[in-house]
Amino acid sequence: MTAAAPLPAPLPRPGGTRLLPAGTGTLLRLALRRDRVTIPVWVAANALMVLSMPGTLESLYGTPAARAALVRQMEAAASLRAMTGPLFGDSPGALTAWRVGVYAALLAAAMSLLVVVRHTRDEEESGRQELTASGAVGRRAPLTAALLTAALANGLLALLVAAGLAGQGAAGAVALGLGVAGVGMVFATAAAVAAQLTESARLARGLTAAVLGAAFVLRAAGDSAAADGASVWTWLSPLGWVEHLRPFAGERWWVLALFAAAVLAQGTAAYLLAGRRDLGMSFLPTRPGPAAGRLGTAGALAWRLQRGALLGWGVGFLLAGAVYGGLTEGASGLVGDSERAREIVERMGGGTGLTDAFVATTTGMLGLVAALFAVASVLRLSGEESSGRAEPVLAASVGRVRWAAGHLAVAFGGAALLMVLAGAGFAAGYGRDVPGVLAACLVQVPAVWVIGGVAVLLYGALPRGASAAWAVAVAVLLLGWIGPALDLPSAVLDASPFAHLPKLPGEAMRWGPPAALTGLAALLTAAGLAALRRRDLAS
């Protein structure tokens, strides 16, 4: 009997082409169907942020003289460049690329890494891919479909940016659009590699996000070291490549080759890995754990579940604090018109006195990022509930509030710990005014808690809409990073709890706002827990 005998003629491929692994088309449609809301929201928010820039920047720096002064200022002020990157031209377009290029790229990267992990490792971890992969689906089809989904999203974003900014100069608009989308694809492929290496989607997202954070800090360090972005640190960061493209300032198109090379290299690595491994497995064999466990309470369980993530965030905050602390040194060596420099920093949300303003702004940024941790940590509750893992715990002698309290203790305590670590790193890097720096970090904590409280309330009252807490956190993040530059009305800026904090160390400490915010956070949390006690548990 030969092996070939029993096979009848193969059926026609269901909607596939020879170029792509079998089933890619169907999986791509599945991914687009599942992301039909999320991707348009990400792309639209990002494009809106970029496209609203030229108008506001023109109103802020209306005259050529004002813009020229800004350029001189940026050349002189190392710590300012650390925030946004160097400024290569004085056209409204160049100003736009300078002010939001890095942040738009950061958002595109976040979107891309979430999309790719959601359609690769998430599917494997949940077990859904076992059934999809039993169909006529190539081993690399899920990865291909995920990368195509990310490519479509980034392509759409590039198109919107290019079309929307075309009035400022077509070449620059295209360069900025491609640069932003290029960073998106670099991190889409980075996430694709991470998704092959880890067994957990959460870890894959965490690893890629850590790389993204490192890229942001590297670029900041590089930009502060060299006025023209020539530092090797900037070259090492994909976020720095957006600057190197020089949109609206004599575009350097060859930089696009860097994006292409990175995407190609990482994509190839992911493809090689994807074709070689078992479904649901990683390359690191799982080691056996202890046969007996000491976990005995819901709180201990929450800590056990979250400690790894907290450790990762903690290391990140310590390092980011240290780097920014090191950059602060450079701020004192400032020359030129310090009046204008201070104004720029103020527009970034800082206070008075340039070094103090820099400390206030960077610690504020770290606070905004800590809010993301708070939301992620609070929403563990939601994940535990919707996956059905909460049910047996709550069916044991554990009340809902006690169960939730374990996770909330990690969320709120962890957020405070992160800011302490950031402060410690900052103090170590800066080496001066340790109490002032620590205070600047710690004063952020109440505002972080408010965002955490919002997440608790959303989770308790609207369990299915709990992920709206991410939208709140990202909105506050953007308000803090971009809002001042947009010259938004103060009523809008004040919607962020961070806007009410005293700008330490420059300003005098006011105890009223942090106390009020702490009270508000407690109120939100209590309301959320009360709602949680009353509602049905999602199954």
Add this chain to the structure above:
Amino acid sequence: MTKAISVSGLHKRFGRTPALDGLDLEVESGEVHGFLGPNGAGKSTTIRVLLGLLRGDSGAAQVLGRDPWRDAVEVHRRIAYVPGDVTLWRGLTGGEVIDLYGRLRGGLDAGRRAELVERFDLDPTRKGRTYSKGNRQKVALVAAFASDVDLLILDEPTSGLDPLMEAVFRRCVAEERERGRTVLLSSHVLGEVEELCDRVSIVRKGRTVERGSLAELRHLTRTGVSAELATVPEGLAALPGVHGLDVRGDRVRFQVDTDKLGAVLRVLGEAGVRSLTSAPPTLEELFLRHYRDDGPGGGPDGGGGTGGGLDRDGGGTGGRDDSDGLVDGPVAR
């Protein structure tokens, strides 16, 4: 006959843990093959290898005459798979998922899909998150039975189904066989296996310990005999194949190796039989015999049950308790 599935000497380890340790499996085209074994025996690992989701470390595996890892896509066009625990996307309806799986296989028979949705009493308009476990299972079953394929691989497919739906499932499998399709059925529902399967393979600790038709397997085990005799013959206990003899007056109870049954019955006949019941081993007994850890050190589930009357190697007769109950089943003939 051709082989739909042919596995020999398959090994697979996860880190240091061996999952498959030289497993063999032969499934003929057109048969319904039962795939049995205790939890952790390697059934699901085998199935994942057959689906090309895992790659065996060594040994050979062929599905529909092809290599399941290398030719995964080609093979999968002609396979439908139902896992024991179906996970759905929260936002997609059952109907959307059925069509998706159909599209990902060789295609879907629309008429059969509608008929199956009706028979399984499934509401295809509900979202994935609102389905109960049984209903999620139905989604995968409808998609599998409505798919235009040659081989169905079902891994504990009826977990969570109510008895009514389980009956529908059995009819569907019977129909599949009539249509000439091959089914590999991994199940712990013994009645299901007994009713549906032509042949079974029993695996333990990653190896195949028994395979054949149910009749063949029964032949290898002991039949429980209870008889009322005119006189109890001398040396009954010494007859080859007789185990655990219990004599109470003129009533005898014992187990006998099924291949020695004829010889023993002749002895009984000569002694004058007044009444006789014999209980053939049920599938459950087959299972228990193989699921037990009968290693020399005593298995994890040792205790009183380990010395059960079905030990073919007959070791430890001294400690044997013949009223173990395994053979004194309710089945009488």
